[in-house]
Amino acid sequence: MGDYSKALEFYDKELKISEKALPSNHPSLATSYSNVGSVYEHMGDYTKALEFYEKAHQINEKALPSTHPLLAASYNNIGSVYQDMGDYSKALEFYEKGLKISEKALPPTHPDLAIPYNNIGDVYHDMGDYSKALEFHEKALKIRETALPPTHPNLADSYSNIGGVHNDMGEYSKALEYYGKTLKIKEKALPPNHPLLAISYSNIGSVYNNMGDYSKALEFHEKALKIRETALPPKHPDLAMSYNNIGVVYSTMGDFSKALAFYEKAHKIEEKALPSNHPDLATSCNNIGFVYNNMGDYSKALEFYKKAHKIKEEVLPSNHPGLAISYNNIGSVYYDMGDYSKALEFFEKSHKILEEALPSNHPHSAFPYNWFGKVFRSMKDYSKALDYFEKCLAIRQKTLPKGHADQAITYSNIGDVHRLMGNYERAISFHRKALNIQENVRCNPLDCATTYTNLGETYRKMKEYSTALTYFQKGLEIREKKLPKNHPDLAIIYHNMAKLYLSTRQYNMAMKNIQQALEIAQEKLPSNHPHLLDYRKTFEKVRKKL
Template structure:
């Protein structure tokens, strides 16, 4: 629900109880440190998140076998923080540790493996090695494997930056084709794909096609997500931008305001996302008033 202060308060209460009743190296401490670290990461306070994650790691490395899934999850979390901080080599190292454990302990179609492949793909993309994870996965995974869909999705980042929209669109469509074969029709990942394809069409100036895919995404999100979910805010904002480009300012304002209403409910009032959408609302209002 993005109520970070309440989340931190509850996690710290749990930690205080554990400090009074458990030995200092008990695995439950690692759970508390991991939870608090996760909240700080969501808040963008990466240095604090890293401190708590490292405290959790110190305990788990002493109390769990080296291939335990909880260690993989923690390596994954630490890798995510380093990724957010721009420490790409460290991020890659931790994501690879997580993947190594998951490959040994999980079935090949487990979602956590897909997460690891996705995370490693993201880091390689930032490092400029865009196709490496995909080449590995194409050799080792069946053609409909969800991890392949994720890699096709990540490859688009390069093509978007190079303005090679047709290539980006091709990878997004491969991603969508795999997901349509392997996921239920209302799965949130499909909404993400529709949003991605819509974004490319928008960049290509094909606004009617973009709007069609954005609306498909929103249709799924309204059915599967809570009314104040951040993904809905993102979709409303995307559609607002599109209508703004199409000079349909009343529709743009309507969607911007929907996005803003959600963001005000789930984020601190000074959050940058709120400020960005507020600026869009103000710009569109001025355009409408001056017409």
């Protein structure tokens, strides 16, 4: 039910009775310590969780033979906490100890042998080593397919784990295939309002969101929410998860007021249900901060991002990747505010943590380079911007499957820098590389719209106005279809088109477009936002021609 304080209260009572009634090395006492550790882990208090899991482990080591399954389970518990803390090498060390015992104690097709394989697969997934993750998840799946009936829930878990890896690899059709297999099993095995069904619907919704199919994403997230509203108490953390997921879709669509409403519902539940320093509270603060940043309310964005950061500093080790995300988020606000030196300061902090915490082949290690590129591009230091975008691309080419959506975004960024440097042919070449992926792989259509817009700007600078207009219209069509009418990204295209019409002396059309850009910007952006200042300058140029 997600009431951790109640659970802790009862487990503490049980532990006190066990400590009085049993000898200090009795295996049942180890079980009590493990139960308390599990609650602390769910509460995000990883130090306490480790303390109790290690007490349980010490008893198991003394009381049980070296190949006993409970000893393997206690290694797995400790590994799980280290994984939560982002200490992946420690997590692997303990999971592998658990695996070693299970391999000795169990026949090769025993279902319990699948558990350590899955755990190890999860760590490799977190480390961004997707081929290793798939290798271990597929070992677990093979055992379960052999040992379990075809509608067993554990089989569904294996399909779900593999689907999650494919989702992060950008292989969305494969992700949907595996998540679909999971859902099929659960629909047969479980009643229609079971919370585990909600997890499957949420996973499928997340894939559709990544694909840019927002109506489908909302459909599945709303199915999950409906189940959770029926099956769970009103302050259960999983209910907050559904609200957060729906908020993410609205946020991606640019409907920030709706996103904020859902994020705040989630935050309200988490404030009641979780301890004040729980990592999930940091996540919801980050989500709210992200919306305020996109709405141009930078002081509010910083307030929530800093709240998230404070929580993470309390509960996570200083080199945890979650802290890097916090620094990155705060840096992004300073970037949008035009305070590039502050932005760089925070991006560098993020970069330092990711360099220490993640293996060199982790896809997330590309993010700081991407942001460095964006900052230096805005500072008009194009050679530095190009250098960082190329570093970002090198990582993404090495760590992601060929044709991944993130590679396309980087090609487009590189193309944009070449445009700003006046290398128009190079710019077109990189934008075409981006489009080759975006037009042929199931990507977020809004990423494609950005590439069309960048291409349009390149052709406008080359004075090939009809070609430029074609690309602007392609970008506009996608954004008008996918975004609300007052989204700032629409204003960017209206502004580009206004400049084009100004160059071709179609002053009435130029005025129509610049007015549309200004209306959106005045509603959505702060009065000193660089885009709004640019739009006003263009408006004055057009006005003088009429």
